[in-house]
Structures are given as C-alpha cells and as structure tokens.
C-alpha cells in the first residue's frame with residue numbers, strides 16, 4: 001500500500017520515488033515514515049510532518065504549536081499552493097515545514113549528517129486517534145458545579161491570555177468583535193456589564209470607547225490577569241469575582257448594556273445567569289450574547305483523511321452529531337488543556353432568552369470581516385466562509 005502523501009506527490013511529479021505506508025494503515029490516509037509524524041524537540045509532542053519544521057542552527061525539529069509565529073507563504077509545489085513558515089523557538093528565524101524542505105532537497109532526512117537525527121525523532125505512535133475520542137465526555141450535568149468550571153478555566157487562563165492582544169484572539173479580531181460591537185452600539189457614557197470577562201480585553205476595549213465597564217468573572221486566574229492590567233493602566237474598570245448565575249453584588253437596574261462574549265456555553269446554570277443579567281439591566285437595555293455556534297460544537301467536526309494535517313484545504317466537510325444531547329463536554333483546542341463546556345441546542349438558548357423576559361431583537365452569524373480579508377491568509381479566509389464559528393443575539397429587556 002502506497003503512502004497517501006507519496007501518491008499525491010506522484011500525481012504531480014511522475015518521477016517521484018514513493019515509499020510504502022507504514023503508519024495509520026487502517027485509515028484513508030496511510031503514511032510512509034517520511035510523511036508521518038515527528039517528535040518536537042521543544043515540547044516533546046508528535047506533530048504531522050507539515051506541522052513540523054527543522055531549525056538548522058540548533059539541529060532540532062520543532063512543532064507548529066511551539067512556533068511563536070506561523071505564516072503561510074504562497075508558492076506552488078507538487079499538489080500545494082502555499083507552505084508554512086514556522087519561527088524557530090530557539091533562534092526566532094523562519095523555518096519552512098518539512099513538506100517544503102523536501103521539495104527543496106533540504107529535508108533533514110535527505111542529508112547524511114542529519115538522517116539519523118530524523119529517524120531517532122520519528123514519532124513512535126503507529127495510528128492516529130479518531131472520533132469518538134475520550135474527551136467527548138458526556139457525564140450528567142448534575143455531577144458538575146461552578147467549582148469544576150472555575151478549576152478548568154484556572155488551568156487555562158495563562159495559556160489563553162498568551163494568544164490575546166488588545167483586540168482579543170484571531171477569531172474575535174477578524175470575525176466576531178466587529179458584528180458584536182455593532183449590535184452593542186455606541187457605549188460612551190454608558191454602564192456596561194461584561195459577564196464572564198476573562199482577561200478583561202473587552203472591558204478595556206469598551207473603556208477606551210468611553211464606557212464605564214464592570215467585569216464579572218468566575219476564574220480567579222483570569223481575574224488576576226484582568227486586575228493586574230487595570231493596575232498597570234487605570235481605565236476605570238470595576239471587576240467582581242463571582243458566578244454569573246449569582247450576582248448578588250450587583251444592584252437591580254444598574255446597567256445600560258450587558259454583553260457575554262463566548263461565555264454562556266461555558267456556564268453551568270445559564271438560565272440563572274440570564275435571570276441575573278435581566279435583573280441588573282435597566283428596562284429597555286440590551287444584552288449582547290456571543291456563543292460558539294451550537295450547530296458546530298458537537299460531533300466529529302472537520303473530516304480530514306489525515307486528521308493531524310495543518311492544511312485547511314485538507315478539511316473536506318464538517319460533521320456534527322449528538323446535537324440534541326445536552327450536557328458537559330471537553331473541547332480540544334490547540335495548545336489549551338481540554339475546555340469544559342455545556343452543549344445545548346440553539347432552541348434551548350432561544351427559549352431560555354424568551355422565558356427570562358428578553359425579546360430577541362437581532363441575530364448574526366459572523367464569518368469574516370473586511371480586516372480579516374486583508375490581513376489573513378487566503379486559506380484562512382476560505383475556511384471562515386465555510387461555516388459560522390459563532391452566533392450573536394441581541395436581547396432587549398422589555399419594560
């Protein structure tokens with residue numbers, strides 16, 4: 001049996017010397033040793049060969065997650081239209097992925113002095129784990145408490161924060177923040193509640209736009225980061241440590257606006273949280289809710305022959321499953337410890353909003369902003385146009 005990648009290369013280069021597959025043999029994409037996985041010399045984890053680069057100065061391989069910066073460089077070779085350029089964690093220099101190095105004849109396995117190094121670092125796994133994975137972990141919701149949620153976010157606060165700038169992470173910056181802020185409208189002079197404020201990036205953005213923000217956050221790890229930032233740069237933000245489901249420290253009818261940005265799918269008792277936001281909002285005030293899109297947060301996800309491939313064009317379709325199965329699950333996101341969330345169908349949100357007394361006034365499914373089209377690579381733009389990652393509601397407190 002030929003290697004999946006050797007066959008793809010052969011289709012565009014009739015002279016390519018293919019190798020038999022030795023790994024992941026039962027899959028749609030069995031792979032030869034060269035096109036398998038390599039152990040990262042920094043974190044020790046194995047990664048797809050295209051998600052691995054070679055740092056010639058330090059003589060070591062490293063993975064995409066250990067690279068501070070990943071760029072896509074346009075350049076046609078074999079079956080591909082671009083290659084990845086990873087920044088060496090040791091020297092900071094840009095290093096192409098192993099697929100590109102191979103076509104250039106610079107793959108470490110192609111040089112006698114490094115061939116042993118590559119073989120020694122070849123990953124010892126023989127198969128990739130596919131869905132259903134253990135992390136799809138449906139346990140009864142009543143076995144969980146806010147303490148589990150807090151502990152889970154405390155484990156991730158620092159790692160999460162490292163991926164943020166003043167505009168949040170890539171998804172917030174290029175996809176959801178613009179439509180979310182548009183639905184929120186002008187905030188100058190208004191009291192705005194940020195429920196589940198995380199590291200406080202949105203509170204800071206709102207403060208810079210003239211609002212008086214209040215952030216409520218369950219994770220003390222996140223809150224410490226937010227408060228430290230406020231000490232460094234005073235923006236007049238008030239932070240409270242507590243659960244959105246019990247905000248007794250806030251007064252009724254205190255806020256002109258409220259927002260919860262990717263929070264409610266992570267809140268155990270989201271109905272109580274809705275009741276609390278309703279209580280503290282002024283009549284006529286609006287509540288903007290951004291959630292991970294429930295249609296795309298359950299089930300196997302992207303279908304790819306080689307599930308570890310970093311290439312977005314290798315994602316053939318998106319599979320969902322267990323849509324009606326409500327409950328806790330651990331989401332796996334690159335670089336983070338598994339994230340505890342609570343899946344609910346869209347209808348549960350819709351009905352709970354109305355039962356709390358809110359009127360649903362607007363609904364959005366963000367794909368990509370103009371800024372994203374300008375600043376992101378073509379493969380990321382193409383991916384963002386396939387399915388919505390989030391959805392946004394504007395709720396009005398009637399009265």
Ligand SMILES: C[S@@+](CC[C@H](N)C(=O)[O-])C[C@H]1O[C@@H](n2cnc3c(N)ncnc32)[C@H](O)[C@@H]1O
Pocket residue numbers: 146149150153168195196197198199201202216217218219222242243244245260261262263266267268
């Ligand atoms: C996906 S993060 C989003 C953080 C922030 N809103 C942002 O956009 O960067 C979800 C946040 O919700 C917080 N959270 C979860 N349950 C909560 C609760 N019951 N009360 C307050 N915050 C909660 C978590 O601690 C975490 O900071």
Ligand SMILES: [Zn+2]
Pocket residue numbers: 003004005006007019031032033034035
């Ligand atoms: Zn191969």
Ligand SMILES: [Zn+2]
Pocket residue numbers: 040041042043044045062063064065066
């Ligand atoms: Zn690594």
